[in-house]
Amino acid sequence: MDLKNLPPEWIHTGGTLPELISEMETKVPYAAALLARNSGVQIVVNHREQRVTEIPLSQGFVLTAWNGAWFEEVAGTDLTREHMLELARQFAKTVNVSPAEPIDPGPSTQAHFATSCMEDPTLLSPKDKLELCRDLHSRASELDPRIVNVHVRYLETQESKAFANRTKQLSQNVLRLRLSVQVFVSDGQEVKYDWLTKDGTGGLEMIQITGQELIELCGHAVALLSAEKVPPGMYEVICAPDVSGVIAHEAFGHGVELDMFLKDRARAEEYLGEVIASPLVDILDDPSYPGGHGSYFFDDEGQLSSPTHIIRQGVFERGLSDLFSAHSLGAPRTANGRRESFQRKVYARMSNTFFARGHTPVQSMIESVERGVYLKKTSSGMEDPKGWGMQVTSHYGEEIRNGELTGQIFAPVGITGYVPDILQSIDAVGDDFALSGGTCGKGHKEWAPVSSGGPHLKLKARLG
C-alpha cells in the first residue's frame, strides 16, 4: 500500500492489511480492515492559564467480517503484524457464515489522499502557534472593561486512515483546524459570553480572525448582558447560515441517514420522491466539499467521497448510506459510513450538510419581516427523525420590527416545530453561504467531525 505521509509506524502495519483480508476471506465471504489514528495538538490561552498539549491520541485497527447476514468485528490497539495476523485467523474461525447475498467490495481502487493547504500548520512550531493564540487573547482582552476572561483555543487534528478490502487499498491524511475565541463579560452580577470559531480541513488560511470580527464578538457578548426572554409564539424568522445549517443537519439530515430507515425510525422514508420542502430548498451532504470541517476523501468502508443531493427543489431525492444499510435496502452507496473511532461500529453519518445558495440579498430578507427575530447563532440541536419535531437552541437572536433590526437581544431562543412545516415555510433563500464546523453525535454518543451551513433563510417557526 502507498502510505506516504501517514504515521511512520504504519509502514509495516499498513502493508499487512491485504494479508489480513486474504486470511479472513478463506473463511468469510467479505472482509475489510481499517487502521485509524487521531492525533494532534491543542493550545489554550485564557486570562489565568496557558496550556500546550497533545490531544488524546486514539489509534487502533478494526477487522470486519460479513457472516452472510450481518457484520462482526474485532478491534484493538496492538498493531504488530504477528498479533493482527493471528487475531484475523482466530476471528475468522469464530464467524458462523450463513449463505446470503455477497457484499459488493466495489471497484478496484488504490489511492492515497492528503489535505492540501496553503499555510501548512505542521511547519510551525508549537511555540509559534502558542504566540498566535497569545496575540489573539491579548487583542480581544483589551476591547471592553467588562471582559472578565477570554478563552482562545487552537485545535489541530491529523486524522489518518488506511483501508483495505479485496479490491481496495486506500489511505488518507486529513488535517482539521479549529480556532475559537470565547469572550466572557460581566456586569458584576452575572457572566455572559459569546464565541467565534473558524475551522475547516486545510491550512492556517482557514482560521484567520480579523480585528473587526473580535470587535463584533465583544459587542455581542456585552449585548447579552441586557438580553431578554423572547415572548413565546410563532414568528417570522431570519436564520443566519449557522442556524440554517443546524436545521439542515438536525431537522432533516439525521432523518435521511439510511440506517434509520432500516430501523423504521425515519418518517422521511414515506416521502422518498415526494415534496417535503418549499421549491426554493435544496439540501446536500458533501464529504468532498473543499475545506469543509466534515470533509474526507473516503469513508470508513472505503467509499470515495462525492456529493449527495438530498433535497432538490423541495423533493426528497436520496438518503445517506453506510455499507450495511445500502446492502440491506438495495439503496445506492454514498460515502457516509463513518465511525467515531476504531472502538465503535460504522453508522450512516452526515459530513458537510447544507442548504444550497439562493438568490435573495440578506438585507431584503430582513426588510420583508414585519415582526420577527433574526437568529444569529446556534448553541445546540437534537434530531427527532420519527416524530419530526425540531429542537434547535439559538444562543441569541435580535428582534426585527417593520423590516429593521431593533437592537433588542433575546437569549436563549428555542426553535421548535414540525419539520415539514418549517421546511415548507421557507419563502426566501439568501445569496450568501457559510459553513460552521462542529462535532455531531448519533443519539447521545458516536461523536464525529461535521459541518453544516448554507445561506440565510426566511421561514416561520415557534420560538420560546
Added chain:
Amino acid sequence: MLQQVVNALRKQDGVHDWLVRHIQKTSNQYYVIGARPENRRTVTSERAVVTVMNDHPPAKKGEGRMRGEAEVTLLPSDLQHLPQKLDQAVFMAGLTDNPPYGLPAPSEYPSVDLADSEMQAKPREVAERMVQQLTEALANEKGVRLSSAEVFVEESHIAIQNSRGVSGSQVGTELLLDFVLLASGKGEEMESHIAFRRRRAADLDVPALACRQAQYARDAIVAHTPETGTFPVVVSDDALVELLMGSGYSPLVLRSAAQLKYQLLSTWESGKSILTEEPHGDPFTLYSNALLAFGSRSGNFDDEGLPGQRVLIIDKGILSRFWATQRYAEYLQVPATGGFGNMEIAAGSSPFENLFDGDGPLYHIVAFSAMSPDPITGDFVGEIRLGYEIRKGRIRPIRGGSISGNLFDALAAARFSQETTFLGDYLGPRGMRFPKVTVAGV
C-alpha cells in the same frame, strides 16, 4: 507498560513532576435491529496517559519559577520511542507559564464497589440477556415493537502513579443499554428512545423500563401540543437528570468548580446563596459523591489520584465549598476534594404524587428532545419529547413545544419528591415541581 513508562519518566530531563494513568479496557458490543443482529464487536485497548510538569523561569519579566504541563497518550507501540515522546511532552510543557502547583500526596483510598462480577465473567451473555429481556417484555406490550437496541458491556482496569508516590488501582465495569421502541396506532407510528448507563446489570430492571417506554411510545401517538403560557411544571426521572446535569456540563457542577472560580467565570461565593431569588421551595442540598456504590462517577480515586470523597457542595441553597482538583485547590487555597463525583441531592418534603396537586393546568415532562442548560448562565430551553397535561384530574399526553427558564430561578421555588431514585450518576428526588415555567406551545 506502566512500569516502563514510570522508569522512563524518572530518568527524563526536564520532568519535575509527573502523573501516569494506565488504562486497559475490553468492550463487548451487541447491536440488533428488531429481532436480527446487526453487529457484534469485541474491542481491546491499552494506553498510558502521561502528564509531565516542567518548571522554568517566566518567559517574560519576573522572578521565581513558573510551571507548564503537557499530556501525551502512549500506546504499546510507543514504548520503543519513549524518550522521544517524553522529550516532546517536556518541550510543550516548557512553553507555558502558570503559577506553581503540586500533585496529590499519597493517601489511603476507600474501597468503592465499581465492578459487576457477572459482567466481568460473562460479558456476551449479559449483553444477549438484556436484549432477550427486552424482547420478552415487549411481547406483552400491545402495538409496540423493538426498533433497535445496542448493549455495551465494558471492563476497565485503571492504575495510577505520580511523582509524589501516589499509587493505586481500580477495576470497574460499565453497561450501556440504548434502545428504541416503536408504537403503532391510528395510522401513525411513534418512537421512544432511551439510553441507560450503569456499572451493574442488576441496577437496570429491563422489563419495567421496557413497559414504561412502551407506554411513552403509545402516548406519543395521541399527544397534543401544550398551551403557551406560564404553568407549574413537574419534571421527573431521566428528564430531571437531564435538566440538572445537562449533557456533561451541568451549570450546578461548573459554577461550583474551583477551576471556574479561578478563571473568574463563576460569580458564586462560599457561604452565599446560589439561588437568584429568596428560596421559597424545598431546601436545595447537593453533594458530590464519588463513594456511591456502583455509581457511574464513583471511584477509589479521581483522575489525578485524590481519594474518592462525598463532599457537601450546596447546603440548603448556600454554597458550602467549591469542589477542587489539586491544582485549583492550591490556587484558591481551599481543600482538594477531587473531581466531581455522582450528583447527590437531598430528598424533598412531598410525596411524589403530591407534586401534581391542584386543578392545573400543570405539565409533567418525562422526556426532552435534548436539555442542556447553559453551563455559565443556567438558562435552559428544551423541546418536550413527551409529557402530560394534568387539568382537573384529567391527564392527556403532550409533545412538541418547549419549556424555558433559568435553573437557579427555578430551584429557588421548587418542591422535591420525598422518594429518591438512583440513575447511574444521580441519586436524588424522583421528581421536582417548578411553580412557574414558560411553556411555548400553541
